[in-house]
Amino acid sequence: MPRPHPLAEPVPTVKLAARLWRDYLGRYWPMLAFSLLAMAVYAASASVIPLGVEWINSAFMGGSGRFSARAEDVILLGPMLILALGAINAGAQYLQARFSLSAALSALRDLQRAMFARFVGLDFAQMRAEASGQIISRFSNDALVLRETLTRAATAVRDALTLVGLCAMMIYYDWLLFLIVAVAYPALGWPVARIGKYLRRQSGEAQTQAGEIAALVGEAVAGARTVKTYQLEDYERARADAAFETRLRLLKGLAFARAANEPFIFLVGSVALAVVVAAVAWRISEGALDGPQFVSFIIALLLVSQPARGLGTLSAVVQEGVAAFERMLHLIDAEPSVVDRPGARPLAVAAGAISFRDVRFSYRAGAPALDGFSLEVPPGATVALVGESGAGKSTVFNLLPRLYDVEAGEILIDGQNIAETTLASLRAAIAVVSQDAHLFDDTIRANIAIGRPGAREEEIVAAAQAAAADEFIRALPDGYDARVGEHGAKLSGGQRQRVALARAFLKNAPILLLDEPTSALDAESEAKIQAALARLTKGRTTLVIAHRLATIRAADLIAVMEKGRVVERGTHDALMARGGVYARLAALQLAAPAEA
Incomplete structure (x- = not known):
């Protein structure tokens, strides 16, 4: 602005x-x-x-x-x-x-x-x-x-x-x-x-x-x-x-x-x-x-x-x-620049295949965040984006729902250029769960219902059950009517994350973006959330930003990023056998506990 x-x-x-x-x-x-x-x-x-x-x-x-x-x-x-x-x-x-x-x-x-x-x-x-x-x-x-x-x-x-x-x-x-x-x-x-x-x-x-x-x-x-x-x-x-x-x-x-x-x-x-x-x-x-x-x-x-x-x-x-x-x-009087283009059509998601084709984008001149990024995400697959900080992983997540528009190249979902589809239909097809789950200062019920406004009570409860959140919610004095406080301050990190997962379950979008969803959680919370994630990703095209090997191993495909582009891709075992960038990153993560 x-x-x-x-x-x-x-x-x-x-x-x-x-x-x-x-x-x-x-x-x-x-x-x-x-x-x-x-x-x-x-x-x-x-x-x-x-x-x-x-x-x-x-x-x-x-x-x-x-x-x-x-x-x-x-x-x-x-x-x-x-x-x-x-x-x-x-x-x-x-x-x-x-x-x-x-x-x-x-x-x-x-x-x-x-x-x-x-x-x-x-x-x-x-x-x-x-x-x-x-x-x-x-x-x-x-x-x-x-x-x-x-x-x-x-x-x-x-x-x-x-x-x-x-x-x-x-x-x-x-x-x-x-x-x-x-x-x-x-x-x-x-x-x-x-x-x-x-x-x-x-x-x-x-x-x-x-x-x-x-x-x-x-x-x-x-x-x-x-x-x-x-x-x-x-x-x-x-x-x-x-x-x-x-x-x-x-x-x-x-x-x-x-x-x-x-x-x-x-x-x-x-x-x-x-x-x-x-x-x-x-x-x-x-x-x-x-x-x-x-x-x-x-x-x-x-x-x-x-x-x-x-x-x-x-x-x-x-x-x-x-x-x-x-x-x-x-x-x-400020006017948004990311808007529906003339003749934009609703996005029709059939299988959920995603294609990034030579995508280029910079937040500021002279510092490209993505520089020729290309990646094919098969429908229904879970693809993990791996790389050091600044490699461009979060930028991929920002561009897919058109929080920003690409400067060059194109992004397609089931063969449809997202720049030519309506923003409403594009964002309706995508659910996001991030490492810093944002909750509004409202009731737990209202925070889950954000996933699908107007949802019935039984649908909200079913989403909470799928996210392993129903048990702790009912244990609260006000249950689903409990207010979470500013930014969810009245809940623990694991509880906030499970409410955010329930929101994603309720939205039931065909494409799922997971941004470090289990980072900074204790072992018990992580185990519950990993189980919920397994249920949530089933049948959905999923992009994951992750560093933990437990998350990465389960991915159907791993894309290793450096300086805004994909430098390696394959399964965990194949990339480890190759002994390249991914193997080096994995070795560093495995060595960290020993050094600690």
Whole structure:
């Protein structure tokens, strides 16, 4: 998945906002319409407050230019007016928040769904290219920042409507005074915009760095055994300290910019208010305003300050949210390269014969992992791939289910080029059991059922029995409903492996890939798994990556690999008699216990 260059020109805010509306927010327009209606009621109720104050003051100051209320009227109607305006204002504010938040949170959920759906649909290479911390950061930190922006944006619309209503009220009282306000307050705009741009840039860097910290912590957790046995605590602390220092610098920059934003607005607003107060005194001396109107104008001006301040700080929040949304779009817009080709047909597996014909592949330029790899795997046979680390065995396993596409050559199953078949049908025909059996943090039943979603209970149990797992599962307090923990941490290595085997039994695929399935197991677990493997491989075309002679001896064919190609092939006895590469590897394995 391509990562944006840190110096790349950011997408214009207007364009990103349009994308956010078109793809996510727009579908919730009824909620937003109700929210807008509530905002209008809120703004109207806030705007008539100065008129209510003028009416009340007219009873205390001997009348005004528009009202001449009596004190007797205010005793009863004054409190009722205040309570009515307060109730309308509060109710409208609640409904506005409820509808706008529902729309914003629903849109955010859709964004996270889209990100996750795109992420799991990416190529294996793309998924591995992006650090896990960066991916997690987009679902957590970036989503949180965008949620704050969407929430504030709804409030900003309300503030804008309120601002318009109060400005109309000030024009109603004295248009000249309003012109003075209109000239004084826009002085805030330019520096606030500058602060907003800075915050967008800094926020993007901060979110990226948050992902790096998440990745660092994830590495420390995953590699806890290595950290302890190699005494890497100081090394890990130093790495973390450097990351936290960088985090502190970025967050300080953001915090200081935010801290300067609102006080600056308040300072300039105070200067503007001082100018307005002087102008009001002048207008009263000229007879343009009376006492109640003066008080009402000042109240309107003071009420304006809250929505004006909210709109003034909005730019900073919007820029941070835009930066977060842009990062989320980098994931949503990523396109997988391993896809069904035009005219791809479903794979039809009859016997399960596999042919690798002069296959070439490199993970990076100039370092071929497979360099002319050719191998014929007879249908129903078990073929073991043998070779030193880096010989290309795992690459063969990656290419067969098209986790990567070959660069040259072709791979055929029953004479069909897998590049011309659909990915779904190809991967449905292959079951994989690896040395590091991955279990999801769910129940044992759910982990086995991954092999065939929708399988009946009796089928799941039968698969577990075939994998020699049923006995230990039933011994657990919750049986098949027992949760396995993160990565299957609540089970032993042998138990995890047998659950993974049960999954493969349930899938019942004609082609089986076994990647060191008995490595790092105790003798008892290995014996049970070997027996289960014998049942699983029967009648299936099986490719095995193995080093142990017990596994290799049972293979129908052994392919010895060096530097990405097959250098020897044959049965165990034939290869031992030849005295070549395989015989040397076998001799080294047999000698290892004696040397130990």
